Amino acid sequence: MIRVLIADDHPVVRQGLRTFLDLQDDLAIVGEAADGAEAVSLVESLAPDVLLLDLKMPVLDGLGALRELSERGPRVRVIVLTSVSDKGDVAPAMRSGASGFLYKDVDPAALVQAIRSVHGGQVLLAPEAADAMLTGADAPAGHAPIAMLTERERQVLALIASGRSNREIARELVVAEKTVKTHVSNVLMKLGVQDRTQAALYAVRHGYVPRG
Structure with a gap:
């Protein structure tokens, strides 16, 4: 069971989300917060698995939370x-630590899948959010084209974006974990990114995993 906390300053939004998400057999709404400060407090007291967090809230906004x-x-x-x-x-x-970025016009079924995916370790963004992340001022400079990756490196990239650890990737591809570490290093170097999260964002942007 995935424990979900909803943080939004609009009661009708919270109620709508609760009503729909409560219908899912594998999701349980453990609480609601009306502002960022309350969200932080409830995360500590209720220990949810996933927090749905609005950005524009009173007392403490989403980024502050x-x-x-x-x-x-x-x-x-x-x-x-x-x-x-x-x-x-x-x-x-x-x-600041978000694992996903979606807009409220997301299809309800897609939101449910996003909760499951993020809970499973994936990084998931709406297409517009992925575009903003990778084309804005904060995007890593000098992205090498996907064509520079070998077929095996592309497989590794897709598995990174799916939230797999090196050990899990090794098991999936039936290779040594040391070999996976080498592939991961090569992927990061060729894409010009600093870490696995940025590599996952690159994969989302270029269609290697489903986007929100």
């Missing part, structure tokens, strides 16, 4: 769910 959670260290996967279309919010949210 993300930073608080990152500093305090509770293990929760956060999906930003916002109606705001400011592309400048995407990179700060992901840097």
Whole structure:
């Protein structure tokens, strides 16, 4: 059972999300927060697996809540769910620890799948959010084309984006974990990114995993 906390300052939005998500056999809504400060407090007291977090809230906004959670260290996967279309919010949210970034016009079934995917370790963004992350000022410079990756490196990239560990990738591809580490290093170098999260974002942007 995936324990979900909803943080949004609009009661009708919270009620709508609860009503739909409660219908899912594998999801349980453990609480609701009306502002960012309450969200941080409830994460610590209720220990949800996934937090659905609005950005524009009173007392403490979504970005502030993300930073608080990152500093305090509770293990929760956060999906930003916002109606705001400011592309400048995407990179700060992901840097502050969000695992997903979706807009409130997302299809309900896609939202459910996003919760499951993020809970499973994936990084998942709406197409517009992925575009903003990788084409904005904060995007890593000098992306090499996908063509520079070998077929095996492309497979590794797709598995990174699916949230697999090196050990899991090794098992999937039937190779040694040391070999996977070499492939991962090569992928990061060729794409010009610093870590696995940025590699996952690149994969989302170029269609290697489903986008929100």
